[in-house]
Amino acid sequence: MIHPLDQFKATYFTEAAELVEEMERCLLTLERTPQDAEALGALFRAVHSIKGGALAFGFEALVRFTHVVETRLDQWRSGEVHISDAWMDGLLQARDVIATMLAAAQEERSLPDAMGEAVLALLHPASDAQVMADFSIATFLEDAVIQELALDAVTTYDIVFIPQPELLLSGNDPLRLFAALRNLGTLSVTADVSAVPDIAALDPTLLYLRWHLVLSTTAAESAIEEVFEFVRHLCTLTITPRVADAASPAVVTAPSVAEASGIQTAATATATTTTLRVETAKIDLLMNMVSELLMTQSILSARMHEAQRYQGDDLSTEIEALGRQSRALQEAVLSIRMQPVKTLFARMPRVVRDTAHQLGKEVTLVMEGEHTEIDSSVMEKLADPLSHMIRNAVDHGIEAAAVRVAAGKPAQGVLRLSATTSSGRVLLTLSDDGAGLNRARILEKAIARGLVSPEKNLSEQEIDQLIFLPGFSTADAVTNLSGRGVGLDVVRKNIESIGGTVRLSHRPGAGTCLTLSLPLTLASLDGMVVQVGAEHYVLPIASMVESLRPQPADRRTLHGSQQMLQVRGETMRLQSLARLFRIPDAVEDPAQGLVVVVEHGDEKVALLVDALLGQQQVVVKTIAASGISLWGFSGTTVLGNGRVALILEVNDICSAGAFPPATQRAWEGLC
Amino acid sequence: MLTTETTPVATEANSCAEQYLTFTVQGEEYGIAIDQVREIKVLSETTRLPNTPDYLRGVMNLRGQVLPVFDLRARFHGVPTQVTPTHVVVVLSQGTEMIGLLVDAVLDILETVAGEITPVPVRDLSDAGHFLSGLVTRDARMVALLSAAPLFELTRAGFIHPAPTTH
Numbered sequence: 001m002i003h004p005l006d007q008f009k010a011t012y013f014t015e016a017a018e019l020v021e022e023m024e025r026c027l028l029t030l031e032r033t034p035q036d037a038e039a040l041g042a043l044f045r046a047v048h049s050i051k052g053g054a055l056a057f058g059f060e061a062l063v064r065f066t067h068v069v070e071t072r073l074d075q076w077r078s079g080e081v082h083i084s085d086a087w088m089d090g091l092l093q094a095r096d097v098i099a100t101m102l103a104a105a106q107e108e109r110s111l112p113d114a115m116g117e118a119v120l121a122l123l124h125p126a127s128d129a130q131v132m133a134d135f136s137i138a139t140f141l142e143d144a145v146i147q148e149l150a151l152d153a154v155t156t157y158d159i160v161f162i163p164q165p166e167l168l169l170s171g172n173d174p175l176r177l178f179a180a181l182r183n184l185g186t187l188s189v190t191a192d193v194s195a196v197p198d199i200a201a202l203d204p205t206l207l208y209l210r211w212h213l214v215l216s217t218t219a220a221e222s223a224i225e226e227v228f229e230f231v232r233h234l235c236t237l238t239i240t241p242r243v244a245d246a247a248s249p250a251v252v253t254a255p256s257v258a259e260a261s262g263i264q265t266a267a268t269a270t271a272t273t274t275t276l277r278v279e280t281a282k283i284d285l286l287m288n289m290v291s292e293l294l295m296t297q298s299i300l301s302a303r304m305h306e307a308q309r310y311q312g313d314d315l316s317t318e319i320e321a322l323g324r325q326s327r328a329l330q331e332a333v334l335s336i337r338m339q340p341v342k343t344l345f346a347r348m349p350r351v352v353r354d355t356a357h358q359l360g361k362e363v364t365l366v367m368e369g370e371h372t373e374i375d376s377s378v379m380e381k382l383a384d385p386l387s388h389m390i391r392n393a394v395d396h397g398i399e400a401a402a403v404r405v406a407a408g409k410p411a412q413g414v415l416r417l418s419a420t421t422s423s424g425r426v427l428l429t430l431s432d433d434g435a436g437l438n439r440a441r442i443l444e445k446a447i448a449r450g451l452v453s454p455e456k457n458l459s460e461q462e463i464d465q466l467i468f469l470p471g472f473s474t475a476d477a478v479t480n481l482s483g484r485g486v487g488l489d490v491v492r493k494n495i496e497s498i499g500g501t502v503r504l505s506h507r508p509g510a511g512t513c514l515t516l517s518l519p520l521t522l523a524s525l526d527g528m529v530v531q532v533g534a535e536h537y538v539l540p541i542a543s544m545v546e547s548l549r550p551q552p553a554d555r556r557t558l559h560g561s562q563q564m565l566q567v568r569g570e571t572m573r574l575q576s577l578a579r580l581f582r583i584p585d586a587v588e589d590p591a592q593g594l595v596v597v598v599e600h601g602d603e604k605v606a607l608l609v610d611a612l613l614g615q616q617q618v619v620v621k622t623i624a625a626s627g628i629s630l631w632g633f634s635g636t637t638v639l640g641n642g643r644v645a646l647i648l649e650v651n652d653i654c655s656a657g658a659f660p661p662a663t664q665r666a667w668e669g670l671c
Numbered sequence: 672m673l674t675t676e677t678t679p680v681a682t683e684a685n686s687c688a689e690q691y692l693t694f695t696v697q698g699e700e701y702g703i704a705i706d707q708v709r710e711i712k713v714l715s716e717t718t719r720l721p722n723t724p725d726y727l728r729g730v731m732n733l734r735g736q737v738l739p740v741f742d743l744r745a746r747f748h749g750v751p752t753q754v755t756p757t758h759v760v761v762v763l764s765q766g767t768e769m770i771g772l773l774v775d776a777v778l779d780i781l782e783t784v785a786g787e788i789t790p791v792p793v794r795d796l797s798d799a800g801h802f803l804s805g806l807v808t809r810d811a812r813m814v815a816l817l818s819a820a821p822l823f824e825l826t827r828a829g830f831i832h833p834a835p836t837t838h
Binding site (some may be wrong): 291292535552580582583605621622623624625628630631632633637638642643644645646654 | 676681715716717718719720721722723726728729731732733735736737738739767768770792
């Protein structure tokens with residue numbers, strides 16, 4: 001049986017999670033500017049609300065803990081005590097403890113009794129016992145918040161509904177009855193299936209179920225009876241109100257405390273935006289349905305052309321209109337998943353603070369473009385790489401205060417994190433005003449770790465790229481943070497796995513800048529369908545520069561083997577997709593086929609295909625079984641004709657030589 | 672002395688009745704536990720994945736999902752299937768993953784009785800022992816029972832991301 005409070009519990013946990021984030025924001029603000037009364041007030045209210053809800057649901061440890069924190073904050077607010085550095089640490093740790101306790105309560109885990117005791121000691125050197133003694137539920141309930149609320153009396157009814165088997169034959173549907181009951185209040189339904197016979201004996205026109213319903217409502221019992229009016233003679237119905245006991249007024253009002261306090265803090269924070277909390281699973285489902293719709297429309301349109309209807313015909317106009325509307329719908333749904341990077345950036349100040357403190361450096365983080373929107377699935381995958389990059393920057397980029405001052409820089413280092421959109425991509429840049437990269441040291445370490453041979457003469461750019469190799473690190477001691485050499489190569493792999501790129505630039509003595517270029521969304525992309533032999537592939541339009549049919553004279557060979565092409569004075573490598581993917585019966589002469597120029601970093605590469613078949617927005621799908629690695633492709637999609645098409649991965653294709661890498665051998669060796 | 676090594680393959684099916692979907696590949700009968708089978712679909716067009724072995728025939732559109740299809744004749748007998756409109760794909764599912772097996776024809780559902788499944792006689796280092804979990808001999812039929820897990824592992828036989836060749 002569902003307890004009426006359980007639905008409030010889920011809301012409480014979601015709101016509490018937000019309050020915990022708010023707490024961290026306020027604490028970090030107060031660390032910079034301790035006089036910020038608004039931040040202090042918001043912090044106090046957040047803790048207070050968490051405590052209120054905890055009390056309603058009986059999370060005793062959490063109540064005790066938050067109460068102590070709240071008392072301290074109150075003393076700070078009233079000027080009784082002054083904040084110190086150790087305190088700030090203590091409060092931040094207290095926030096972490098609260099987050100842990102909430103998570104445990106939500107998952108119904110238990111925590112060790114001494115949880116948080118150490119932190120409490122930090123906050124309450126002496127008078128702990130006194131504070132706890134002063135605290136009592138009665139005092140709390142006298143809080144003004146409750147008195148402000150006036151509530152209608154809610155009664156809970158137990159309804160036992162036993163319909164006669166012939167109920168369905170009279171055209172009555174129990175589900176409609178339950179829907180009507182739901183309109184009256186909170187309903188929980190339990191079905192009794194004990195009377196359902198074996199399928200061989202089952203008569204599908206008869207009803208073998210009976211139900212026990214629990215309804216919490218402010219409506220009168222007569223309203224409930226009214227719902228069952230038409231089936232009164234076709235069932236046995238008992239409605240029993242539950243006797244309200246002394247505990248229930250408190251039980252009923254308390255969740256509203258959480259709600260009301262929650263509403264209070266929300267109102268002070270963002271008075272103007274109206275938002276809706278939606279499960280991402282629902283949005284994913286919506287996305288799938290919309291893409292199926294688009295595909296059906298596409299097939300319909302294709303059939304139309306096959307049936308050779310001409311333009312201007314009513315049917316064809318309508319189908320085109322349907323296509324436009326479906327594409328607009330898809331864009332709208334996609335935009336639901338777009339979230340401002342603010343949520344991602346919000347965790348970073350804490351990372352900077354903790355890392356800087358651990359290393360004894362002074363670093364401040366400046367964030368720009370927090371309102372830039374990015375697909376939530378892309379954002380999820382960025383959290384870890386970004387944290388790592390920031391820890392790296394504080395550890396290796398920013399020098400110690402003394403070193404900085406000696407170099408004529410301010411003692412405090414500055415990290416700048418910014419987000420912008422540019423031609424279908426999101427650019428995230430992390431720059432610091434540190435020392436840049438020490439090329440000599442990097443080369444030294446790389447040689448020492450056997451990552452590069454000493455004789456090789458590397459250009460400056462090539463030396464810079466060494467830090468992206470697995471196993472590389474210039475740290476002499478492995479710290480908890482970075483230095484274990486599992487650094488930037490993992491970051492780059494993670495970014496590349498979502499279709500992004502990482503670029504590094506730096507000026508020795510002046511600073512380093514890492515730029516991440518990411519797709520706006522993982523879900524769909526603008527593609528150009530290309531034909532190679534009998535196969536169709538999808539090329540992301542974002543990578544395309546231009547397409548052309550070259551003259552025979554534009555073709556060149558470099559050093560005997562590398563095919564090159566001259567395009568408007570520029571010479572670039574020519575890659576044949578047919579050769580790369582071993583596709584038979586494809587066009588081999590560029591002058592007979594078509595060349596698509598793509599961009600790969602700073603390089604342009606010419607790709608030889610048979611023909612371009614048309615632009616299409618495609619929904620990216622993953623293969624239903626994991627482990628199949630698609631070299632040369634970033635994903636799959638289903639085209640309008642129902643066939644699966646592979647989406648080309650420009651990075652792989654441009655990085656390869658003229659022939660595909662030895663993947664075949666890997667398969668043969670393993671199976 | 673020549674002895675036939677029989678590897679007693681542990682199957683829970685040995686002790687109670689189980690149902691197997693049977694099908695033919697190159698004239699031989701195979702069976703797979705019915706609870707692994709999601710559906711049987713007529714083979715529609717597959718899109719080849721470049722640089723993959725012959726037995727990974729390609730991927731197929733299964734109501735919007737991209738299903739990898741393995742050619743069992745190619746894998747077990749080394750000869751790729753010449754498809755006809757009657758060839759079918761047996762779709763297996765395990766959790767959130769799905770694979771398709773291209774077979775010649777589906778036969779029936781075989782219900783085994785206790786003790787009917789015998790171990791697979793393994794004579795040499797062929798991979799019969801790897802894929803097969805048991806044998807059922809009934810009347811004139813001999814049905815080789817397949818384990819699902821090694822079939823799913825065909826996907827994980829693993830591409831290693833090749834290091835790009837530099838010029």
